[in-house]
Each structure stands twice: as structure tokens, then as C-alpha cells.
Amino acid sequence: MSEYLMEATYYPGCTMKTGVEESNLPMDLVLEKLKIKLYEIEDWNCCGSSSGHAVNHEIGTAMGARNLSKSPKGRPIIIPCPNCYRNWTSAQYHLANEPETLKKYEDQFGRINLSDPILNIYDLYHHVFNLARLKSVEFENTQPLKGLKVAVYYGCGAMYPKYLRPVGPPRDTVERIVTETGADVITYPYPHKCCSAFVSAVYPDIAEELITQIAGSVYESGGDCIVTTCAMCQMNIEMREVSARMNNKIPVFHLNQLLALYLGEKASDHEDWWKYHLIDPIPVLKKAGLWG
Amino acid sequence: MDKEEKKFSSAEPISMSDSDLNFAKEIGKVAGTDLNSCLTCMSCSGGCPMYSYMDYGPHGIMRLAVLGLKKEALTSTTIWRCAGCHACAAVCPMAINIAGVMDYLREECLKGKYPIGDKPIFEFHRAFLLSVRFHGRSSKVELMGLHKLFTIGSGPKAWMQDAFLGVKMILMRKLHLLPSRLMSSGISQVRKIVVGEWRDR
Numbered sequence: 498m499s500e501y502l503m504e505a506t507y508y509p510g511c512t513m514k515t516g517v518e519e520s521n522l523p524m525d526l527v528l529e530k531l532k533i534k535l536y537e538i539e540d541w542n543c544c545g546s547s548s549g550h551a552v553n554h555e556i557g558t559a560m561g562a563r564n565l566s567k568s569p570k571g572r573p574i575i576i577p578c579p580n581c582y583r584n585w586t587s588a589q590y591h592l593a594n595e596p597e598t599l600k601k602y603e604d605q606f607g608r609i610n611l612s613d614p615i616l617n618i619y620d621l622y623h624h625v626f627n628l629a630r631l632k633s634v635e636f637e638n639t640q641p642l643k644g645l646k647v648a649v650y651y652g653c654g655a656m657y658p659k660y661l662r663p664v665g666p667p668r669d670t671v672e673r674i675v676t677e678t679g680a681d682v683i684t685y686p687y688p689h690k691c692c693s694a695f696v697s698a699v700y701p702d703i704a705e706e707l708i709t710q711i712a713g714s715v716y717e718s719g720g721d722c723i724v725t726t727c728a729m730c731q732m733n734i735e736m737r738e739v740s741a742r743m744n745n746k747i748p749v750f751h752l753n754q755l756l757a758l759y760l761g762e763k764a765s766d767h768e769d770w771w772k773y774h775l776i777d778p779i780p781v782l783k784k785a786g787l788w789g
Numbered sequence: 790m791d792k793e794e795k796k797f798s799s800a801e802p803i804s805m806s807d808s809d810l811n812f813a814k815e816i817g818k819v820a821g822t823d824l825n826s827c828l829t830c831m832s833c834s835g836g837c838p839m840y841s842y843m844d845y846g847p848h849g850i851m852r853l854a855v856l857g858l859k860k861e862a863l864t865s866t867t868i869w870r871c872a873g874c875h876a877c878a879a880v881c882p883m884a885i886n887i888a889g890v891m892d893y894l895r896e897e898c899l900k901g902k903y904p905i906g907d908k909p910i911f912e913f914h915r916a917f918l919l920s921v922r923f924h925g926r927s928s929k930v931e932l933m934g935l936h937k938l939f940t941i942g943s944g945p946k947a948w949m950q951d952a953f954l955g956v957k958m959i960l961m962r963k964l965h966l967l968p969s970r971l972m973s974s975g976i977s978q979v980r981k982i983v984v985g986e987w988r989d990r
Contacts, residue, residue, distance in 0.1 A: 511927045515965040540975045542925045548917035551873060553896055553985035554819060556918075560982060583875065606978070653874030659884035660821070666879050691838040691874035695917075698933065699909050700790045700842075701950060707838055732963070736954055773963050775954075 500532070502625070502634065506568045506613075507535035508585070510578040511543055517728040519773035520751035523762070524577070527753055530636070530760045531625050535575060538567050544581040545588075547695045561588020562602035566609045577618040579654025579727050580694070585615050586661050617654070619726045619752065623670050626677050638761035641679030645785040647755070648683050648720035648747075649675060650711065652730045653691045671726060671752065678759040685718040687711045692733045704733065705741035712738050716745045721781045723749045735775040748778035758787060765789045792841040793866070797849050808857035816854055820889040827851045833877035833887050843867040844906075847877045847887050854890065863898040867891075869907035899986040909947075911990070912939040918983055920968070925979040928968030930959060 513521060528535060541564050543549070550557030561584055568574055576582040592599045593611050603609055616624075628634040655666035666689060672682045690711055697704035712734065715723055725731050731749045738746045758764060764771075764782045771779055782788050813824040833847035840846050845853065845867045853862040862868070868891050877887035898905065905911045916935035920927045933955060940947055958964045971979065 511969075512929075514926065514969045515928060515967075516963050518962070540972050542971055542975060542979050543921045543927050545921075547873060548914040549921070549983070550892055551895055552892075552899060552914050552918070552987045554892055556983055556985065557892075560979075563978060563982065580873075605981075653872075653876065656875040656879040658875060658878040658886040658889060659881070660886070662879075689876065691872055691876060693838060694872045694874060695913060696839065696870065696872045696910070698936065698951075699913050702790050703839070703842055732958075736958075740951070740954055773961060775958070775961075775963075 501534045502532040502628075504534045504536070504572055505616075505621075506572045506574045507537045508541055508544075508564065508568075508574060508576045508581065509537065510576065510581040512728045512732075513577055517732065517773070519770045520577075520728050520731065520753050522770055523751070523753040523757035523767075526762060527756045527760060531634075533621070533625070536572070538564065541567055544578075544584040546578075546580040546584045550584065550587075557584055558588045558591050558598060559602060561585050562592060562609055563606050565589060565592070565611065566602070566606035568610050568613070570610050570612060573613055574615045575618060575621055576615060577726070578729065579617065579652065580729070582615065582617045582654075583657055583661070586657070589615060590661060617726070619667075619671050619674065622674050622752065622756065626674050629677075636760060639759055640761055642755060642759055642785065642787060643679050645680040645755075645781070645787065646683050646719060646721045647675050647680045648685050648715040648718065648723045649688055650723045650725045650730065650734075650749075651689050652725065652727055653689075653694065654725075654727050654730070655689055656691075671724070674752070675724060675755065678755060680755065683715075683718050683720045685714045685720065687714055692730045692737075694729070694733070697733050697737065701737070701740060704737045708734050708737040709741050709743060712743060712747045713745075715747050720747065721785065722778065723747055724752055724755055725749060726752045739775050746776045748774060748776045748781055750778065763789070790842055793844050795846060795849065796844050797852070803856070803858070805856060805858070807860075809859045810857045812857045812859050812862075813854050816890055816893055820886055820893050822885045822889065824851060824854050824885060824890070826883040827855060827885060828883060830882060832880045832882060836876040836880045838874060838876065839870045839872055843870050847871070847891075850890070850894070851885070851887065854894075860903070862894055863901065863903045864906055866906035868894045868898065869905065869910045896986075899990060905990070909940050909943065911987075912936055915939065915987055915990070918987060922980055922983050924968045925971030925976045926969055929964050930955075930966055931968060
């Protein structure tokens, strides 16, 4: 019996690797407390997301095939970025269903791992919280996030073509996790609306309009903060709230940050997480009584 | 960016004289879906975040493909302004992979040397893939720099766009200035993969 609850392969993706420490640092703490050990894939490459598959379908599959050939057998693969997740699963689907494609890339990269499941980071947390509900895992020193009103934002991280996720987008996965931490989940109109992803870099005004709708509706529904599972969405929303000069700016947390607080970390000990936010989240934490 | 009038809402008749009736079948083969099952229910356009900035919208592209109007579909701005969020594919009642169709049409547009509907977005894709070719991974800072260089003809507004916020985020160390790289053997493998017609445009 290993000392860990789960050992998994980890693919950070380009966004989590170069920057966004505000979600990387708490993730290490959360995983340590949940007794999950992640091993980063050796020499991984870009997943081919947003541009690779957009201009040539072979790039998307080939990038996925190379990454899959690098991941060792016997461990599930954890991917924090929804876009990377979608590309990995779609490459896995194509390789599993098209023997010629599989043969072509096995000749190029060696054995390709098609047997292990690929999990999104919120699927992982959902699983652990289900175990906790069944009392097979117990959390110590938890600190309920009472009084924090959270709007859960999936963005396009919930959207997959029907062949990858036939049941449709997840509607309550993250909500259940957040409810379990003791925070209030508010309902608002746009939890699944795309934050405009890469178009934000080319046409900021499109992104500003979309994010004014999303963040504005959170404010009107009485939310204090947005929680997301995508580091890219987190950066995009905060950035566009600032550049659109919104009157009521809503800070955006990564799910890792809220879980770290729930699992007993003190907010005031971690100035290094909050300093990376473009919109200062400390007033929200103080208002909810989570500071100190 | 102004909102676009939908081309399908005009009263002009659609000319079908040079339509390619095998177009939908070709798309279906690569994208793995049957376009003829489209109901034109417009669920895809209803969920599309970019709908108001497109000239046809996703349901319009489905219609053009089924009618075989290849040139209209491949030169539209719709296929380039698609953000690839897959909202259309997730809501489609007939399980058509609409975002996959958009990917295929973009590829066809580049292969057939059709005029590109939205140049700045194509330049973004080009900058992204160049960055991946350099390091094996993408680097946000380098990507934005290259994009600014490629779209230098768009005028001073585009040069200054997000410059202040970008520099602030680099100074905050929210974005790392230096990219993370693969080992050299990995980079040469990636360079063999990341090829295609996008390099000639």
C-alpha cells in the first residue's frame, strides 16, 4: 500500500508552466494534503491547443500522440487546463479509433499510451470529495469558507464534442466541491460562456464585452468572487475587467486557492498568492472573515 | 470591432450555379460527422459567444456546407473568429462536431489559397505555431511580440493595444519573460510535426 491516495502523471501545459504562480503554489499544498502525488511528464510539448488544431488537424493529433507516448503506463493523467484536456482526449480518441493514424505515430514516437484515463483537475477533486463523503478519506483541520459568495465559472472548460463527453457539459461538479467547502454558490446566467480565449489577445474589445456580461452578472446576482478551474480564464477575466474599467471589479480565484484555504491554510500567511492578482482579492477575504 | 450584419438575413437569392455538392461529404469524412443531419435549429448560433461578430454564424456555415457553397464558406470571417470553445458542439442535438468542421474549413482555406477572412487572427495562429516551433512549447510574451510584429500594418492603435497591461503582468512576474523549452531532441521532433500550409501565407 502506497502512502499516497493516488499517484498520477501530470501535464502542466504552457500556461501553468510559465507564470500563474497564484494557482500553482496552492495546488502543491492541496495535493500534499489530499495525499496525491503527481509526476510531471518528462519533456512534454505544447498540446497543440487553440492554434495547432485550428489550422491543421494533423498537428493536433500529432502533438497529442507525442505527449501520450511520453506518459508512463499505469497512472491516470491529470491535466489542469481545459483546452489541453480537450486536445489530449480528442487525440486519444482519434488514435484509438484510427489504426492507420496510430501506426504512423507509433513509428515516429514509439509506444503510445492509450489505456490510462485522462482527468481534468476538477474531476480529480470531485473524486476525492466523493471519497470524503463516503468517509474513506478524512480531511484534517478544515476551515469552512462560511460567508463567501462564490460564482462558479466553467468557461469552455465544460464544453466537449459529443463523442468525447456524451452526457453533455458538467453542470454541478465544481458547484458540489464549492458547497462542500462551506461557501455559498450563487446562480448567475453565464457559467458556461466562453471568456473568448485567444480572441482576447487579438480583439480586446470583444473580450471586454463578453467579460463585462459575465462579471457584471456575477455582481448583480450578489456574488463576491468568481472561481474557475482554468488559469487562462482567471488571467483573461481579471485582465479584461481592468481594461474595460468596470465599476465593480470581481476578483477571480482558482479552485486550488479556495481548496487550500478550506484545508486549513491561513489567507494571511500567503501574501505571495494574492500579490499575483490584478484585482486585489484581500478585501473579499476580509469581508468573509477568512483573513487571519 | 463592430458587430456584423448576417449575410443570410438579406433578401437576395442565393446563387447555387457553381456549388460543389460533395463538399459536405468531404467535410464529414475528416471531421467525422454527418453534416446532412443538421436541423438548422440554430442552437449552435444561440450558444456562440462570437456570433454577433461573425458574418454567417455557425448555423450559416452548416447551411453553406450542405448547399455546397464552398467559396462563401471558406472566405467567411466566421471560420476565423470562431474561438474554438466547442459550445456549439456540446449543444448540438444531432451531435455534429461543429468546432471540428470550423477547424477543417480553416485548413481547407489555407490549402486552397483562398483569401483569409480575418487576417489578424490568422497572424495570431502563425505567431503561436512559430513560437511552438522555436521552443516546443508556446511562450505568451514571445507570442504577443511576434503578433505585434506581424500586424504592424494595422496602425498605432494595434501597437499600443494591451502594451501597458502586458508590461505590468511581466513586471508582476505573472507572465514569465523567458519561455520553458524542450530538450533539443524533443524540439526537432516537434519541428517535424508543426508544418503545414500556414507557413506559406
